[in-house]
Amino acid sequence: xxxxxxxxxxxxxxxxxxxxxxxxxxxxxxxxxxxxxxxxxxxxxxxxxxxxxxxxxxxxxxxxxxxxxxxxxxxxxxxxxxxxxxxxxxxxxxxxxxxxxxxxxxxxxxxxxxxxxxxxxxxxxxxxxxxxxxxxxxxxxxxxxxxxxxxxxxxxxxxxxxxxxxxxxxxxxxxxxxxxxxxxxxxxxxxxxxxxxxxxxxxxxxxxxxxxxxxxxxxxxxxxxxxxxxxxxxxxxxxxxxxxxxxxxxxxxxxxxxxxxxxxxxxxxxxxxxxxxxxxxxxxxxxxxxxxxxxxxxxxxxxxxxxxxxx
Amino acid sequence: xxxxxxxxxxxxxxxxxxxxxxxxxxxxxxxxxxxxxxxxxxxxxxxxxxxxxxxxxxxxxxxxxxxxxxxxxxxxxxxxxxxxxxxxxxxxxxxxxxxxxxxxxxxxxxxxxxxxxxxxxxxxxxxxxxxxxxxxxxxxxxxxxxxxxxxxxxxxxxxxxxxxxxxxxxxxxxxxxxxxxxxxxxxxxxxxxxxxxxxxxxxxxxxxxxxxxxxxxxxxxxxxxxxxxxxxxxxxxxxxxxxxxxxxxxxxxxxxxxxxxxxxxxxxxxxxxxxxxxxxxxxxxxxxxxxxxxxxxxxxxxxxxxxxxxxxxxxxxxxxxxxxxxxxxxxxxxxxxxxxxxxxxxxxxxxxxxxxxxxxxxxxxxxxxxxxxxxxxxxxxxxxxxxxxxxxxxxxxxxxxxxxxxxxxxxxxxxxxxxxxxxxxxxxx
Ligand SMILES: [Zn+2]
Ligand SMILES: [Zn+2]
Numbered sequence: 196x197x198x199x200x201x202x203x204x205x206x207x208x209x210x211x212x213x214x215x216x217x218x219x220x221x222x223x224x225x226x227x228x229x230x231x232x233x234x235x236x237x238x239x240x241x242x243x244x245x246x247x248x249x250x251x252x253x254x255x256x257x258x259x260x261x262x263x264x265x266x267x268x269x270x271x272x273x274x275x276x277x278x279x280x281x282x283x284x285x286x287x288x289x290x291x292x293x294x295x296x297x298x299x300x301x302x303x304x305x306x307x308x309x310x311x312x313x314x315x316x317x318x319x320x321x322x323x324x325x326x327x328x329x330x331x332x333x334x335x336x337x338x339x340x341x342x343x344x345x346x347x348x349x350x351x352x353x354x355x356x357x358x359x360x361x362x363x364x365x366x367x368x369x370x371x372x373x374x375x376x377x378x379x380x381x382x383x384x385x386x387x388x389x390x391x392x393x394x395x396x397x398x399x400x401x402x403x404x405x406x407x408x409x410x411x412x413x414x415x416x417x418x419x420x421x422x423x424x425x426x427x428x429x430x431x432x433x434x435x436x437x438x439x440x441x442x443x444x445x446x447x448x449x450x451x452x453x454x455x456x457x458x459x460x461x462x463x464x465x466x467x468x469x470x471x472x473x474x475x476x477x478x479x480x481x482x483x484x485x486x487x488x489x490x491x492x493x494x495x496x497x498x499x500x501x502x503x504x505x506x
Numbered sequence: 507x508x509x510x511x512x513x514x515x516x517x518x519x520x521x522x523x524x525x526x527x528x529x530x531x532x533x534x535x536x537x538x539x540x541x542x543x544x545x546x547x548x549x550x551x552x553x554x555x556x557x558x559x560x561x562x563x564x565x566x567x568x569x570x571x572x573x574x575x576x577x578x579x580x581x582x583x584x585x586x587x588x589x590x591x592x593x594x595x596x597x598x599x600x601x602x603x604x605x606x607x608x609x610x611x612x613x614x615x616x617x618x619x620x621x622x623x624x625x626x627x628x629x630x631x632x633x634x635x636x637x638x639x640x641x642x643x644x645x646x647x648x649x650x651x652x653x654x655x656x657x658x659x660x661x662x663x664x665x666x667x668x669x670x671x672x673x674x675x676x677x678x679x680x681x682x683x684x685x686x687x688x689x690x691x692x693x694x695x696x697x698x699x700x701x702x703x704x705x706x707x708x709x710x711x712x713x714x715x716x717x718x719x720x721x722x723x724x725x726x727x728x729x730x731x732x733x734x735x736x737x738x739x740x741x742x743x744x745x746x747x748x749x750x751x752x753x754x755x756x757x758x759x760x761x762x763x764x765x766x767x768x769x770x771x772x773x774x775x776x777x778x779x780x781x782x783x784x785x786x787x788x789x790x791x792x793x794x795x796x797x798x799x800x801x802x803x804x805x806x807x808x809x810x811x812x813x814x815x816x817x818x819x820x821x822x823x824x825x826x827x828x829x830x831x832x833x834x835x836x837x838x839x840x841x842x843x844x845x846x847x848x849x850x851x852x853x854x855x856x857x858x859x860x861x862x863x864x865x866x867x868x869x870x871x872x873x874x875x876x877x878x879x880x881x882x883x884x885x886x887x888x889x890x891x892x893x894x895x896x897x898x899x900x901x902x903x904x905x906x907x908x909x910x911x912x913x914x915x916x917x918x919x920x921x922x923x924x925x926x927x928x929x930x931x932x933x934x935x
Contacts (some may be wrong), residue, residue: 232744242803242822245771247743249792249801277803349649358511360821478830 209476239275249275254313257464260286264298264372265462266484267469271441278305279439279482280316280365282324286318292334297373299327300484301344304385304439306364306412315363319348319413323369325349337371337378338424344369344382345422349413356415364414367422368398370435372486380424383412387441390456391433391488394449397425407440426474431488434461442472461485508535508732508780510809511813512821515840519823519833523795527804529823530681531562531787535733535780543610546601546735547651549584549728550681551575552599553722554658556590559623567657570721572615573656577725578606583650584612585639590625591664593635603643626664629700630673631655637677644680646862648813651779652681653728654704655721658717659689662696672913674703682706682778684724688714690913700757705778710921712914735813737766737774738787741806747792748805751775754844755786757846758851758924763776766812774812786884786913786928788844793825801826840929843883847926850879854923859918866907874898874905885927 200207200477205216210497213220227250234245241250255270262285270277279302284299301461303319305312323344330340348367356362366383377397379387384407401411401423413420434456446452446468455471457466465483472481516529520703551571559567571586578584583603588596597617598604632654640652662670677683683704685697688711701708711717738761753759765773777785791804805823810816828834859873872895880889894915897906 242806243743245744247802248796249745273799273830275799289791360513425574490713491859 196349211421214381226306245346246420249349252276252313254280254317254394257281259283260462260464261297262296263461264484264486265301265460265465266300266437266482267462267465267472268482269340269469269480271480272473274307275479276313277480278307278312278365279303279480280313280320281440281482281484282306282320283482283484284324284328286328286331286496291334292332295334295374297328297331297371297403299324299331299371300435300437300486301327301348301367301369302385302439302482302484303348303368303413304366304405304441304480304482305384306310306366306414308410309364309414310357310363311362311363315352315414316365318351318355319365319367322351323348323367327369327371329355329375331371332370337376337427338380340360341369341371341378341380341424342422345382346466347383349417349420352413353382353415353417361416362415362417364412366409366439367413368409368437370437370486372435373430373431376426377488378424379435380422382420382422385437385439388436388438388449388452389429389433390436390453391429391431394433394453396449397427397435399423410482419476433457433488434464435486436468436486437484437486439467439480439482441477441479442468442483444479456485461487469499503506507567508782510535510780510818512807512809512819514821515806515838516799517833517836517838517841518824518826519828519830519836521831521834522798522829524794524827524834525792526749527791527793527823528838528841528845529739529805530809530838530844531789531807531821531823533738533787533809533819534666534783534784535782542646546647546649547579547582547729547731547916548580548640548647548653548681548723549574549582550587550639550654550657551584551707552587552601552632552636553618554590554627554660555588555621555623555625555831556627556660557624557690558627558660558691563659563714564621564623566717567688568621569616570717571618572655573718574626574696574725575606575611577617577722578611579728579729580606582606582729583643583694584610584614584650585648586618587632587635588621589627589629589632589658591628591631592625593628593632593927594906596621597634601639603639608817627658627660627662628663628665628670629656629658630665631906632668633677633683633700633704634673636683637680637889640681647733649732651731652780653731654681654683655724656683656700657717658684658685658692658697659660659722660686661693673701678703679776684708686711686717686720686730687917688717688829690917692917694917697759698924700923705759705776707757708921710914712918717839727781730882731779732781734779735811735820736775736780737779737812737815738777738811739768739772739774739808739810741772741790741808742791742804743802746793746804748773749790749792752788752848753777753785754788754847755926755928758848758926761787774810781864785822786844788841788848789823791823796825796827798829824850843929844926846879847885850883850885851877851923853879854892854919858920860897861907870896870907872904874903875909877905878903884925888919888922889924895919898918916924
C-alpha cells in the first residue's frame with residue numbers, strides 16, 4: 196500500500212493509474228495553486244514561489260471522531276497557520292488484554308517562537324497516540340503506556356531539530372479513558388479537565404504563573420522530558436476535555452466549560468467550544484478534544500482525585 | 507569539508523499596514539579544523555615601490571613581503587609584484603605563479619631584497635597585472651583560493667581616474683585583496699574602495715616596523731580559507747523590493763550594488779573566500795502590506811557556489827502581520843545593534859569629511875554623536891580613537907573638536923570606522 200485515493204480515500208498501490216473504487220485518475224493530481232496570487236508554484240515548505248505567501252494547510256480546521264469521542268482543531272483568527280495538532284484513537288475490548296476498550300486522545304500545541312512548530316506538534320500527537328494504543332494492546336497499564344507515548348513523542352520532536360536553528364518545540368497532553376479510569380499525562384501548558392458533577396482542572400501548567408513562559412516542553416533543547424502522569428477514578432456521567440491554551444486563555448474555569456460542553460454530542464460540544472474561543476478573539480490556535488465518560492445518575496456521580504502525584 | 511549554517515534573527519511581526527522587513531543573517535562556516543590543499547591556493551604580494559617609499563619604509567616593506575613569503579605553505583602558487591607607475595612581476599621571472607618550496611621562497615626573497623623605491627603610483631595597473639596572473643592560474647585550477655596583499659603609502663597620482671576605474675572593474679571578482687596603508691600620505695577612501703571592490707579589508711599600519719607581523723598574519727589568514735567564490739543568493743517575492751544587502755560583521759560592506767541576476771526574483775551577491783569564520787549580513791525588504799494573521803516569506807537567503815549551483819545553507823526572512831503591538835513594535839536586538847553600527851560608521855566618515863572641509867559645526871555634531879554610540883555599543887577601540895579627535899565634556903555631553911589632531915589618528919579612525927563589534931551576548935529572543 197502506498198497511499199490513499201484523494202477522492203474516496205481507498206488505499207491504492209504504488210504505480211496504479213486509477214483508483215479501483217471510484218476510478219479517479221491517480222496520475223494527474225495537479226498541485227493546488229497559490230491562494231493569494233494563483234501561481235502554480237507553491238513550494239514544498241508551503242510558501243508561494245511567486246508572491247511569498249504562506250499557504251493555508253489542511254489543518255486550518257480539522258474535525259475527527261473515534262468511539263464516540265470527538266476533537267476539533269482550528270487556526271483561529273490571528274495566526275497564519277495552525278500549529279496545534281491532535282490525535283484520537285480507540286481500542287476495542289477484544290484488542291486489549293484487560294478486556295476493557297479505551298479511548299486515547301492527544302493534544303499538542305507547537306511553540307510559535309520555534310521553527311516548524313506545526314510539524315513538531317503533529318509528529319508528537321501522532322507518535323504518542325499510536326504508541327499508547329500499541330502499549331495498551333500489549334498489556335501495559337495506562338500510566339506506563341502514557342509515559343512511553345511521551346518518551347517517543349519527545350524523541351520525534353527532538354530529532355526534527357536541524358543544525359543552525361533553534362529546536363522545534365511543542366506542549367503535550369494526553370488522556371487514556373478506560374472503564375472507570377482516566378489517566379492524563381502532560382508536559383507544558385495544554386490542559387485536561389474533568390467535566391461533570393465536580394468539574395475540575397486535572398493538570399497543573401508547566402508554566403510560570405500568569406505568563407506563557409513554559410517551564411517544560413518537548414524539543415531537542417528541553418533536556419530530559421519527565422511527564423507528569425495521574426490517574427483518576429470516576430463513575431460519571433461527564434466528559435474528559437483536553438485543550439490547548441487557545442481555549443483556556445478565554446475560558447479557564449471548569450464549571451463554565453462544563454456548562455457549555457455537557458448535554459450534547461462530543462462533536463457538537465467541541466465545535467461549540469472552538470467557536471466560543473474564536474468569538475472571544477481567536478488570538479491563538481484552538482484545539483479541543485471531548486471524551487464522554489460514564490453512565491448512570493448524575494446525582495450519584497463520584498470522582499476520586501488522587502491525593503498524591505503519581506509521578 | 508567545511509559546513510555552512512545560516513541563522514536569521516528578526517522580528518517577523520509587522521503592524522498592519524507596515525511594509526519594511528529587516529533580518530540579520532548569520533553565516534557560520536565550521537567543521538573539522540583543516541586547511542584546504544595548498545595547491546588550491548594562490549597568493550600575489552603587491553608592494554608599493556614608488557619614490558615616497560624610500561627613507562626606511564622600503565626596508566620594512568621588504569621585510570614584510572619576505573615574512574609573507576615565509577608564511578606560504580608548500581605548494582601554494584605565488585608571485586610578487588613591484589608597483590610604481592607601472593607594475594612589474596619581480597618574481598617569478600617567467601611571469602606566471604609558481605609553487606612555494608624552499609628554493610622558490612629563497613629566490614623570491616632575494617628578488618624582494620633588491621627592491622628599490624622610485625617612480626610614481628598607479629594602483630589600478632598593479633591590480634590589473636595581478637588579475638592577469640590570477641586569471642591564467644584560474645584557467646588551470648578553477649577552485650583555487652585567490653588572494654592578494656596590497657601595500658601602499660601614497661595617493662594614486664600617476665594614473666588617470668577613468669583608467670583606474672577601468673582597471674579596478676577589470677580586477678573585480680578575479681581575486682580577494684586585503685590592503686594596507688602605511689604612513690600618513692595615503693587616502694583612506696581610495697584604498698577602501700579597492701578593498702571593498704575586491705572583498706578584502708583595509709587597515710592602517712602606523713609604524714612600518716609593524717608591517718612584518720601584519721603581513722604574516724594576513725597570509726596565515728588567507729592560507730586558512732578553504733572555499734573560494736561563495737555567493738549569498740537572495741530571492742524576494744515578485745511584488746517585493748530588496749532594499750539592501752549589507753555585510754555588517756566583521757566589517758561593514760554594502761553588497762547591494764554587486765548583484766548578479768540569477769532570475770527575475772533572485773540575485774547573487776559575492777562574498778569571496780571562506781575559512782572557519784562567522785559573518786553577518788543585514789537584509790532589508792519592502793513587501794506589500796498584508797492582512798492580520800497572514801504570513802509571507804519576505805526573502806529566502808541561500809549560500810551557494812555559483813559555479814556549481816550547490817546550495818550550502820539556507821534560511822527564511824519572514825513577515826507576519828499582527829494587531830498585537832507587543833509583538834509588532836518589538837525591535838530585534840541584533841537588528842538594532844547593527845543598525846547602530848552602520849549609523850556609527852556613517853557619522854564618523856561624514857564627520858571627518860566635514861572636518862576636512864572646514865565645516866566645524868557638522869563635524870562636531872557628527873563626531874560627538876558617534877562618540878556616544880561607540881561607548882554605548884561597546885566599540886571601545888573606536889571610542890578611544892574618537893577621543894583623539896574630539897573632546898566630550900562628560901558632565902554636559904558637549905563635544906568640541908580638538909584643534910590639533912595627529913594625522914595618523916585621523917587615518918586610524920577613518921579606517922576602523924567600518925569595523926563592527928559583535929553583540930557581547932546573544933539577545934533573548
Ligand atoms: Zn477513489
Ligand atoms: Zn502566490
